[in-house]
Amino acid sequence: MRRNWDAIWMVARREFIDQFRDWRIVAPMVLLMALFPFVADDTTQDSIQFMGRFGGELILERLVPFVILVIGFFPLSFTLVVALESFVGEKERGTIEPILSSPLDDHQIYLGKLLVGITTPLVFSFFSITIYLILITRRDVAFPSPYLLALVLLLTFAHAVLMVSSAIVISVQATTVRAANLLASFVVVPVAFLLQGETALIFWGNESVLWYAIVGVTLLSALIVRLGVSHFRREYLLGREIDTFNLKQMGRVFIGRFVGNAESIRDWYAFELPETLKQLKKPLALVTLLGVAAIVASYLWVVVNVPAFLDISPEITDRIKTLVNENLTDFEDLSTQMPVPVLFYHNARAVVIMLLLGIVSFGTLGVTLFLVNMGLVGGVLGGASLLGVSPWLLFAAGILPHGIFELSAVFLSVSATLKAGALLVTPQQDKSLGELLLVALADWFRVFIGVALPLLAVAAVVEVFVTPQLLKMVVPYF
Amino acid sequence: MIETNDLSKQFNNNFWAVQGVTLNVQPGQILALLGQNGAGKTTTVRMLTALLAPTRGSARVAGFDVTKNPKEIRMNVGVLTEQHGLYLRMSGDEYLDYFGKIYGLDAQARAVRSKYLLDYFGLGEAARRRSGEYSKGMKQKLALARSLMHNPSVLLLDEPTSAMDPESSRLVRDEIARLRSSQRTIIICTHNLAEAEALADHIAIIYRGKILLNGALDELKQRVLGPVEYEARFADAFDTSGLSLPAGAEVASRSETSLKFRIEAPQVVNPGLVRALASMNAPLISFHEVPRKLEQVYLKTMAEAQGLAYAA
Ligand SMILES: Nc1ncnc2c1ncn2[C@@H]1O[C@H](COP(=O)(O)OP(=O)(O)O)[C@@H](O)[C@H]1O
Ligand SMILES: [Mg+2]
Numbered sequence: 001m002r003r004n005w006d007a008i009w010m011v012a013r014r015e016f017i018d019q020f021r022d023w024r025i026v027a028p029m030v031l032l033m034a035l036f037p038f039v040a041d042d043t044t045q046d047s048i049q050f051m052g053r054f055g056g057e058l059i060l061e062r063l064v065p066f067v068i069l070v071i072g073f074f075p076l077s078f079t080l081v082v083a084l085e086s087f088v089g090e091k092e093r094g095t096i097e098p099i100l101s102s103p104l105d106d107h108q109i110y111l112g113k114l115l116v117g118i119t120t121p122l123v124f125s126f127f128s129i130t131i132y133l134i135l136i137t138r139r140d141v142a143f144p145s146p147y148l149l150a151l152v153l154l155l156t157f158a159h160a161v162l163m164v165s166s167a168i169v170i171s172v173q174a175t176t177v178r179a180a181n182l183l184a185s186f187v188v189v190p191v192a193f194l195l196q197g198e199t200a201l202i203f204w205g206n207e208s209v210l211w212y213a214i215v216g217v218t219l220l221s222a223l224i225v226r227l228g229v230s231h232f233r234r235e236y237l238l239g240r241e242i243d244t245f246n247l248k249q250m251g252r253v254f255i256g257r258f259v260g261n262a263e264s265i266r267d268w269y270a271f272e273l274p275e276t277l278k279q280l281k282k283p284l285a286l287v288t289l290l291g292v293a294a295i296v297a298s299y300l301w302v303v304v305n306v307p308a309f310l311d312i313s314p315e316i317t318d319r320i321k322t323l324v325n326e327n328l329t330d331f332e333d334l335s336t337q338m339p340v341p342v343l344f345y346h347n348a349r350a351v352v353i354m355l356l357l358g359i360v361s362f363g364t365l366g367v368t369l370f371l372v373n374m375g376l377v378g379g380v381l382g383g384a385s386l387l388g389v390s391p392w393l394l395f396a397a398g399i400l401p402h403g404i405f406e407l408s409a410v411f412l413s414v415s416a417t418l419k420a421g422a423l424l425v426t427p428q429q430d431k432s433l434g435e436l437l438l439v440a441l442a443d444w445f446r447v448f449i450g451v452a453l454p455l456l457a458v459a460a461v462v463e464v465f466v467t468p469q470l471l472k473m474v475v476p477y478f
Numbered sequence: 479m480i481e482t483n484d485l486s487k488q489f490n491n492n493f494w495a496v497q498g499v500t501l502n503v504q505p506g507q508i509l510a511l512l513g514q515n516g517a518g519k520t521t522t523v524r525m526l527t528a529l530l531a532p533t534r535g536s537a538r539v540a541g542f543d544v545t546k547n548p549k550e551i552r553m554n555v556g557v558l559t560e561q562h563g564l565y566l567r568m569s570g571d572e573y574l575d576y577f578g579k580i581y582g583l584d585a586q587a588r589a590v591r592s593k594y595l596l597d598y599f600g601l602g603e604a605a606r607r608r609s610g611e612y613s614k615g616m617k618q619k620l621a622l623a624r625s626l627m628h629n630p631s632v633l634l635l636d637e638p639t640s641a642m643d644p645e646s647s648r649l650v651r652d653e654i655a656r657l658r659s660s661q662r663t664i665i666i667c668t669h670n671l672a673e674a675e676a677l678a679d680h681i682a683i684i685y686r687g688k689i690l691l692n693g694a695l696d697e698l699k700q701r702v703l704g705p706v707e708y709e710a711r712f713a714d715a716f717d718t719s720g721l722s723l724p725a726g727a728e729v730a731s732r733s734e735t736s737l738k739f740r741i742e743a744p745q746v747v748n749p750g751l752v753r754a755l756a757s758m759n760a761p762l763i764s765f766h767e768v769p770r771k772l773e774q775v776y777l778k779t780m781a782e783a784q785g786l787a788y789a790a
Contacts (some may be wrong), residue, residue, distance in 0.1 A: 007580075010579055010580065013575055014565070018565060018567050022567065055673060068587070093563075094559075094561035094562075094563045095563045095565055096563070097561070098557070098559055098563045098577070100531060101557045101559065102552055102580045102581065103552040103553040103580070103582075114632055171582045172648065184718055234529050234530075238530065239490075
């Protein structure tokens with residue numbers, strides 16, 4: 001164990017020192033990282049004054065954690081190159097072979113690179129943050145509490161781990177440094193979005209909500225590291241091909257997997273698709289469980305907590321009911337407001353977004369989005385119940401008719417997303433990561449095209465033509 | 479010790495880079511692996527260090543199987559990779575120290591060993607300079623020093639002297655010869671035939687991934703070039719038509735001032751042949767075995783492999 005750590009540390013240390021020997025890289029970096037906090041400090045101050053002039057109340061205390069988060073993120077995105085080129089750079093310079101011929105284990109090399117990839121950005125991040133913290137002591141503002149500060153620093157740490165672990169996966173798989181750098185935005189952009197979400201949490205939520213973000217990001221990073229280590233092959237790093245992006249070959253792998261041995265569409269529905277669906281049993285069970293749990297939890301939360309915020313007196317309930325009734329007469333023109341193809345397109349798009357989020361996160365973000373949607377359903381039912389409407393009735397009339405089709409489609413797609421994610425983190429001897437990704441996508445599209453799209457089409461028709469009629473029938477009983 | 483059996487490698491693009499290579503190198507032996515660029519030398523070496531998994535066949539190096547015990551193999555093998563692969567921002571002594579650590583040497587051993595190697599290869603003065611400032615030959619010597627840091631029992635040297643000046647390659651040759659006498663097992667990939675001839679006792683010629691020829695150097699000469707030839711040189715043009723050849727000798731070729739003989743059993747035949755020449759009062763200035771170079775063996779073998787005629 002000790003020797004193991006020594007070896008990892010040895011690999012990381014050499015590289016760390018190596019980087020800081022090149023002052024042409026270090027000097028501008030230090031300068032940039034030192035200047036950025038000043039800029040950020042001035043900008044926040046300006047915006048507070050600007051808002052103040054229009055009567056807006058932007059409070060610096062609320063802003064500080066957010067600014068720290070951004071200041072921490074900025075150096076991460078700049079120094080990501082360290083991780084991005086960690087393997088492919090050594091491959092290009094030919095320095096990797098002596099290391100690969102040495103008795104170091106795969107995971108020692110990998111984790112050593114990971115360590116240095118994380119340390120370098122963090123050194124700059126924390127350097128920037130420290131300068132900023134010194135700057136705000138001059139401002140007329142309370143210093144963030146140690147607890148909040150610790151949370152934000154932890155979150156920055158988690159971001160670094162997430163970005164670097166993804167960048168290293170890219171570095172192992174990329175054929176050239178240039179290709180690796182081009183792929184960098186696939187890491188930076190999602191994390192930038194994540195940062196926005198977290199900012200929202202800081203502004204509106206309780207600080208402790210940040211723990212969820214920290215734990216979530218850390219888990220995701222762990223999955224990525226696992227993916228990286230399990231797909232690490234010394235052979236890849238000696239490969240010769242340069243920037244080959246073989247579309248034809250990729251197309252063959254994808255279509256080969258999608259079509260399978262089917263000779264006709266009937267064949268495909270009879271033999272190939274069921275094969276894929278069979279493999280979805282476990283994920284489907286999990287997704288169903290999670291989905292139902294999300295509906296129930298959100299329903300209960302609304303029923304228990306909302307009355308405390310809102311004063312639901314009988315007059316108000318009546319007013320809302322009248323409002324709803326009036327609006328329900330508009331159901332007639334629903335088909336003109338929301339034609340079937342548009343509704344279908346919206347739903348299909350939502351499913352694809354879940355896939356895209358799922359692909360970059362081994363299924364987890366896709367499932368999260370799914371749970372948010374299920375939570376909304378639960379919330380609406382909970383709201384209905386607060387208004388004195390039977391949630392069962394509402395569910396049966398307003399959701400079930402089209403929901404049978406729509407939810408089946410969504411549940412199946414999300415299960416397929418989860419399955420694809422699981423496939424990616426499972427070590428495979430004979431397939432490269434790229435091939436594996438294509439196979440996972442092909443499987444997903446089997447479910448999407450074969451089952452989900454037809455179901456969504458039916459659901460859209462039902463939702464536009466049947467559900468409103470049913471709702472109108474039951475509204476009098478509300 | 480290195481033993482391979484039917485060792486083969488097919489790359490992703492379905493290309494067989496190495497096919498059915500069977501070799502055997504014992505401690506104290508040097509095998510020169512000869513072949514054109516792209517013949518499969520580097521690929522073979524990489525399989526022997528467990529960097530590439532063989533598609534077919536097996537190999538044992540230093541007593542370990544390449545597929546089952548890669549780590550043990552890497553511990554016992556020193557490799558000079560085709561590209562030197564130095565970290566150019568590290569100085570020579572730092573670099574050797576780093577690899578010493580990787581191979582688990584303690585601080586004292588590392589210091590002693592790296593000083594010895596740097597001095598030996600004439601890098602002592604440059605030891606504290608970054609290797610990025612070294613000349614090509616110096617870089618290659620440092621890389622060779624790296625492969626020797628942990629005193630490996632098996633050495634795989636992929637074109638060890640390709641960038642060196644004559645003095646340096648001499649140094650490297652001497653070191654390799656010294657290593658052989660301390661019972662190391664050594665494979666050298668090269669296309670420097672003179673060097674291979676000077677060092678190696680065994681030769682394997684690889685062409686498009688396949689071994690064309692494999693054996694002890696003298697035996698290969700015999701096998702490829704036929705029996706040894708002897709040459710008599712004369713001071714002036716001399717008519718040898720009256721020469722009565724002893725049994726077992728035949729004339730291979732003749733010119734005005736020389737005569738070449740093909741002789742199966744020189745110990746028996748040569749004394750009689752010299753006497754016959756002397757009795758003709760031939761103005762003999764020398765009588766010697768015609769030197770035969772590895773180059774001839776190599777070129778003839780390659781020509782045959784490509785279906786071309788070989789002009790000696
Ligand atoms: N990673 C690789 N992928 C595909 N082909 C390769 C790879 N490495 C080597 N080759 C091919 O294998 C053949 C043998 O290469 P190599 O072993 O480097 O030859 P040598 O060292 O004898 O010059 C060459 O044709 C080369 O192009
Ligand atoms: Mg080579």
